[in-house]
Amino acid sequence: MPELPEVETIARLLRLGGPASSSLIGRTIQEVHILWEGSIATPSPAEFRARLNGQEIRDVGRRGKFLIVQLSQDTLLFHLRMSGDLLVEPVGATMQPHHRLVLNLDGGLRLAFNDTRKFGRAWLVRDRDQVLRGLGPEPLDTGLTPQVFHQRLLAHRRQLKPLLMDQSFLAGLGNIYADEALYLARLHPLTLSHKLSTHQAERLLHGIRQVLQEGIHHSGSSIDWAYRGGNFQNYFKVYQRAGQTCLTCQTKIVRIVVGQRSTHYCPTCQPVGPEG
DNA sequence: CACGAGACCTGTTCGC
DNA sequence: TGCGAACAGGTCTCGT
Numbered sequence: 177m178p179e180l181p182e183v184e185t186i187a188r189l190l191r192l193g194g195p196a197s198s199s200l201i202g203r204t205i206q207e208v209h210i211l212w213e214g215s216i217a218t219p220s221p222a223e224f225r226a227r228l229n230g231q232e233i234r235d236v237g238r239r240g241k242f243l244i245v246q247l248s249q250d251t252l253l254f255h256l257r258m259s260g261d262l263l264v265e266p267v268g269a270t271m272q273p274h275h276r277l278v279l280n281l282d283g284g285l286r287l288a289f290n291d292t293r294k295f296g297r298a299w300l301v302r303d304r305d306q307v308l309r310g311l312g313p314e315p316l317d318t319g320l321t322p323q324v325f326h327q328r329l330l331a332h333r334r335q336l337k338p339l340l341m342d343q344s345f346l347a348g349l350g351n352i353y354a355d356e357a358l359y360l361a362r363l364h365p366l367t368l369s370h371k372l373s374t375h376q377a378e379r380l381l382h383g384i385r386q387v388l389q390e391g392i393h394h395s396g397s398s399i400d401w402a403y404r405g406g407n408f409q410n411y412f413k414v415y416q417r418a419g420q421t422c423l424t425c426q427t428k429i430v431r432i433v434v435g436q437r438s439t440h441y442c443p444t445c446q447p448v449g450p451e452g
Numbered sequence: 453c454a455c456g457a458g459a460c461c462t463g464t465t466c467g468c
Numbered sequence: 469t470g471c472g473a474a475c476a477g478g479t480c481t482c483g484t
Contacts, residue, residue: 179477214460241478257478259462274462293461295478334454343479350477399477415477436456438475 178256180315180348181391183238185406186262190245190287191236197264200287204232205247207280215276215289217297224300228252228279240311240347244304251304254289260296263288311347315384326377329369337365338435340384349384352397352415355440357384359414364448365432365439414440 178186193199208225210216216224231247238244243262245252254262259274267286271278277289277298289298299307312328313320328346332339339345340354349357358365360383363376372380391397396406399416409416413423418431418440427444 182477255478258476259478291461292463293476293478295461332453338455341478352477397477436458437478 178241178260178396179350179353179391180238180241180388181353181394181408182396182406183241183243183256183348184392185396186256187236187238187243190243190262190264198283198285200233200236200245200264200281200285202232202234203281203283203285205229205279206282209278209280210276211271211278212276212291212294214294215291215296215298217299219300224298227300233281239304239308239314240343241350242308242311250300250302253299253301253304253307255297256291257293257295257297259293260289260291263290310344312343312345313347315346315348315381315388320381322374322378322381325381326372326374329372329377329380332369334369335366335434336363336369336380337437337439339369341435341437346384348388351437351439352412353384353387353391355415356387356413359383359441359446360386362445364446365434365441366448414442416440 189197190200205228208228210221210225213221227250231249233245233247235246236244237246241255243254243256254260265286265288267280267284272290274290274292275288276291276294279287281287289296301307336358337354340349340357341351355365357380361380363380390411391408394406394408394411397408398406399409414429417429420429421427422429422442422445425442425444427442429440430443432439
């Protein structure tokens, strides 16, 4: 489910509080409920519960699609995968059917990890790098210059769509934002990475940043029954728009399957070949 | 190295 | 109405 903008939205909500909830910073974990042991990547459920108890939440952040909760002793990380979500609720609220982990905090609040499809995971580690080590650069990090990005593209001979979704190449893009970024950059999803010119690489980086920033600005996307809050789905230009007309040229948006994932693009605005 | 298929899960939507 | 197939924001592992 969530890609970078959705995770960033959740991280900000937990860190700063929001209309319906207050900040988690400074709160202490008083009780840990494990509803589905499979949601814990490491350590064992017993150790997970024991170590979490009594730790204070010092900060909440994000790296790629990982949600990072810095505690007084350890780091707690979540990956939401397809259907995960993190909710702040009153301690006494009804336990929802898909709640997998629930941390009761002081001040009458609890943090609930809800995950319908059970793909999501939580890690409790001393050193966050144990989990985050393999990730590529943050797309919005200004240290990622167009030159560096171009070099990284040239280092592979891969189709752009799957490459953009490879978290070791770039951290945070998923199926929606990859399609939208390629559209903004006017690049065909099957274009080979090592064929990109300096100018095309620059366009791609710009498209990625633009779509991510817009996504964050709109608090992410909410599709179907999953995820809540954001409204960026109302601004999709190609994703889930197969058969509808391109907002630029009126050509019908096409859907193909690339790397077993739905891929949407405009055949006119995103041509294959050198001029693409 | 690059790519495709299958696995992991549950729920909704679509087509007959 | 019923029922199976297709599909869903992700990632891992295996085989070619």
